[in-house]
Amino acid sequence: MPEHYKTWLLFHSAFMIAALYGQQVFANEAGRDLSGVIGIGVSSGPEFAGSDNDTTDLIPIISLTWRDRYFLNERGLGFYAIRNAGPRDVTVSFAIGYDFDERLAEDDVRLTGLRDVEAGALISAGLEFDLGGAAIEIELNQGISSDGHEGTRAVVGAAFSRQVGDRLQLGVKPFAVWSDGSYADAFYGVSAQDAVTSPFAAYDAGSGFERLGIELQASYELTPRTALFLGVEHSQLLGDAKDSPISFDDSQTEISTGVLFRF
Secondary structure, eight states, rough: OOSSSOOHHOOOOHHHHHHHHHHHTTTTOTOOSEEEEEEEEEEESSSSTSSEEEEEEEEEEEEEEEEETEEEETEEEEEEEEHHHHHTTEEEEEEEEOOOOOGGGGOOOTTSSSOOBOOOEEEEEEEEOOOOOEEEEEEEEEEETSSSSSOOOEEEEEEEEEEETEEEEEEEOOOOOOEEEEHHHHHOBOOOHHHSSSSSSOOOOOOOOOOOEEEEEEEEEEEEEEEEEEEEEEEOOOOOHHHHHTOOEEEEEEEEEEEEEEE
């Protein structure tokens, strides 16, 4: 994996489409031990959170479920404690995975003198339930690597999807992201030591809503097992993240496209 900032947002559109695409078929294929979607795509988005430069990379997509209990996807390796239970189809899950959130001085010459925030392991918990017209999704992540941010981040979204004809599926998801002080200070703060070695004045970034955004998704079925996908995601940095001296652009857009295979 290239050493670039791989935010949760960069992969999210592709994996959300993969999940929706897989559900189309596997809702009608009970009794299978292993089901899922694999694919390959290209994604373009900011080099790091707040960057005004984009980077483009290949995305391997893996979204697998084993016996309707265990999964391997963008969150890592996990299990469902509750799956589609009750009238609201409540799902509760837990996972351990790899957090691609990072900001390296080599990404931008303007970051010279700031400490690197490296990618590393994280644990996550997820809650999903159906409100009829929308699926509410809540995800809580905690970084656990000493060279990373070691912070907490919560993402809340409402996913809407619609089948258009036999082949086209569309989706839209507004979302909000909250981060604690540890996460915010790692990515948007400038410590007293960094202020000495960099051109930036000291800046303390506290907890609060980091960004608001919307995600647009589309998949087009080429064959019963193959589809093309397109995802576009736009978000706006808020509060201390927006006001940070190392946020060079508070408007962040990600675009991803590729092909999916389900089995």
